[in-house]
Amino acid sequence: MSLVQPRTLPGALELLPREQIAFQRLLDTIRATYERFGFLPIETPVMELTEVLLTKEGGETERQVYFAQSTGDREAGREPELALRFDLTVPLARYVAQYEHQLAFPFRRYQIQRVYRGERAQRGRFREFYQCDIDIVGKDELPVRFDAELPAVIYSLFTELGFGGFRIQINNRKLLRGVLAALGIAEGEPQTLVLREVDKLDKRGPEYLRDTLRERFSLGDDIIGRLLAFVGTRSTSYAHARGLLADLERDLAHPLLAQGAAELREVLDRLVDFGVPDSHVCLNFAIARGLDYYTGTVYETILTDHPEIGSVCSGGRYDDLASHYTKSRLPGVGLSIGATRLFWQLRELGLYKDAESTVQVLVALMDESLLGPALQLATRLRAAGIAVEAQLEAAKLAKQLKYADRAGIRFVALLGSDELAKGVVSVKDMQRGTQFEVAADELAATLEVEIAQARAMAGVPRA
RNA sequence: GUGGAUGUAGCUCAGACGGUUAGAGCACCGGAUUGUGAUUCCGGGGGUCGCGGGUUCGAAUCCCGUCUUCCACCCCA
Numbered sequence: 001m002s003l004v005q006p007r008t009l010p011g012a013l014e015l016l017p018r019e020q021i022a023f024q025r026l027l028d029t030i031r032a033t034y035e036r037f038g039f040l041p042i043e044t045p046v047m048e049l050t051e052v053l054l055t056k057e058g059g060e061t062e063r064q065v066y067f068a069q070s071t072g073d074r075e076a077g078r079e080p081e082l083a084l085r086f087d088l089t090v091p092l093a094r095y096v097a098q099y100e101h102q103l104a105f106p107f108r109r110y111q112i113q114r115v116y117r118g119e120r121a122q123r124g125r126f127r128e129f130y131q132c133d134i135d136i137v138g139k140d141e142l143p144v145r146f147d148a149e150l151p152a153v154i155y156s157l158f159t160e161l162g163f164g165g166f167r168i169q170i171n172n173r174k175l176l177r178g179v180l181a182a183l184g185i186a187e188g189e190p191q192t193l194v195l196r197e198v199d200k201l202d203k204r205g206p207e208y209l210r211d212t213l214r215e216r217f218s219l220g221d222d223i224i225g226r227l228l229a230f231v232g233t234r235s236t237s238y239a240h241a242r243g244l245l246a247d248l249e250r251d252l253a254h255p256l257l258a259q260g261a262a263e264l265r266e267v268l269d270r271l272v273d274f275g276v277p278d279s280h281v282c283l284n285f286a287i288a289r290g291l292d293y294y295t296g297t298v299y300e301t302i303l304t305d306h307p308e309i310g311s312v313c314s315g316g317r318y319d320d321l322a323s324h325y326t327k328s329r330l331p332g333v334g335l336s337i338g339a340t341r342l343f344w345q346l347r348e349l350g351l352y353k354d355a356e357s358t359v360q361v362l363v364a365l366m367d368e369s370l371l372g373p374a375l376q377l378a379t380r381l382r383a384a385g386i387a388v389e390a391q392l393e394a395a396k397l398a399k400q401l402k403y404a405d406r407a408g409i410r411f412v413a414l415l416g417s418d419e420l421a422k423g424v425v426s427v428k429d430m431q432r433g434t435q436f437e438v439a440a441d442e443l444a445a446t447l448e449v450e451i452a453q454a455r456a457m458a459g460v461p462r463a
Numbered sequence: 464g465u466g467g468a469u470g471u472a473g474c475u476c477a478g479a480c481g482g483u484u485a486g487a488g489c490a491c492c493g494g495a496u497u498g499u500g501a502u503u504c505c506g507g508g509g510g511u512c513g514c515g516g517g518u519u520c521g522a523a524u525c526c527c528g529u530c531u532u533c534c535a536c537c538c539c540a
Contacts, residue, residue, distance in 0.1 A: 123534085364498095
């Protein structure tokens with residue numbers, strides 16, 4: 001009998017327990033931050049009806065969608081009626097349209113779930129991955145000031161995560177389109193194509209962009225020069241950002257440009273109130289984002305200590321989220337963190353070590369005859385709310401300690417005949433290599449203090 | 464979906480011109496007398512050289528095909 005090689009599909013991330021714990025901590029921190037900013041949880045099914053999911057015909061998204069089908073339908077040769085979601089925004093649109101009359105607006109939801117994309121596998125590209133989305137959806141209106149709240153969430157979150165410096169880059173699609181129009185690039189398709197290239201500026205560099213614009217779009221050198229000067233602009237502070245907007249409006253005139261600039265000014269003003277320091281924010285006029293539904297503010301965040309990772313979080317404003325599902329006008333602003341990629345890349349850089357085990361204490365079994373006392377000890381610790389694993393087989397102590405070491409369990413409770421006679425328990429701290437004795441009755445309380453201390457030292461956020 | 468590269472132990476790799484039983488480091492397992500891990504010492508298991516075919520007295524090594532993975536494009540978290 002030939003064995004089937006055990007493997008996952010390419011583009012799936014599967015983790016060992018201690019890595020999984022580290023990943024879970026990341027998700028926990030994201031969740032806690034989202035909740036602290038008043039976002040409400042929802043989940044939607046992995047599969048949606050095809051007609052619901054694929055509201056836009058053809059194109060790039062459809063090529064990346066996985067379809068699902070019952071065996072019966074497949075054998076009957078019917079078209080698949082189900083598809084796996086490729087993001088969380090489309091399901092949100094459906095959700096909001098469906099429950100519109102039961103939801104309170106502005107509706108602030110967070111959603112942390114996996115999505116699926118049929119991509120060719122590549123480093124750091126996944127076919128199944130977590131997105132951690134927050135969106136605020138308004139009814140009829142959603143003032144621009146909401147656009148400043150999402151960066152505030154991101155500022156808080158990445159500060160807490162502690163991956164070093166980061167920069168929230170902000171731009172505005174109206175401003176972009178206004179500038180392009182003022183430079184004589186026609187609205188619609190031509191602007192879309194130019195923006196797609198502009199978006200690559202930070203990755204490919206100005207020379208590449210200049211050549212592309214000259215060859216593919218046959219723009220004049222004067223226009224290209226002005227465009228490059230514009231999209232190459234970055235602000236260094238809020239004051240500088242306001243100055244850049246003023247300069248821009250003085251040099252070029254267009255209604256969209258003026259509107260975009262006004263929106264950005266509003267966002268900048270509110271960011272100050274939200275307590276986001278301008279060391280972590282910058283206007284980047286090359287940020288264009290997914291060219292389909294964003295209409296105003298767009299965001300992209302990078303880790304300044306690890307720029308090679310690229311964008312770790314992005315999003316923006318859309319005018320009408322659910323136009324395919326309802327006649328109600330539902331404008332919104334949202335943003336998404338690709339947690340799987342973020343985790344994977346930070347781990348590649350060696351910034352994510354395996355986490356300590358969720359098991360806080362291992363009760364060793366020194367001798368077969370001590371099974372009863374050991375299990376009773378474990379039970380008492382659990383009753384005190386401590387996560388305990390008890391060894392059920394007596395083995396050499398060295399082996400049990402090695403097990404604890406590998407499993408990442410910090411404390412080992414030793415209850416041998418000596419301890420039993422004295423009414424104490426020995427506790428070994430695997431990390432510090434220290435050991436102490438404590439009266440059996442006081443063990444739970446002592447361990448709670450030790451665990452709290454260890455957690456504080458490690459900077460692990462409260463769950 | 465298009466183009467390019469890769470493929471030797473679990474991992475990272477070495478194996479010049481084809482020539483006898485294919486190697487290293489790390490990892491893994493076991494041991495170094497009594498109840499102490501991660502360090503040290505000793506020993507051990509593990510490879511149809513991606514797969515199929517061809518050339519040859521002889522192929523990990525040369526040729527063809529195929530699959531896989533990786534990289535770029537597209538798109539994006």
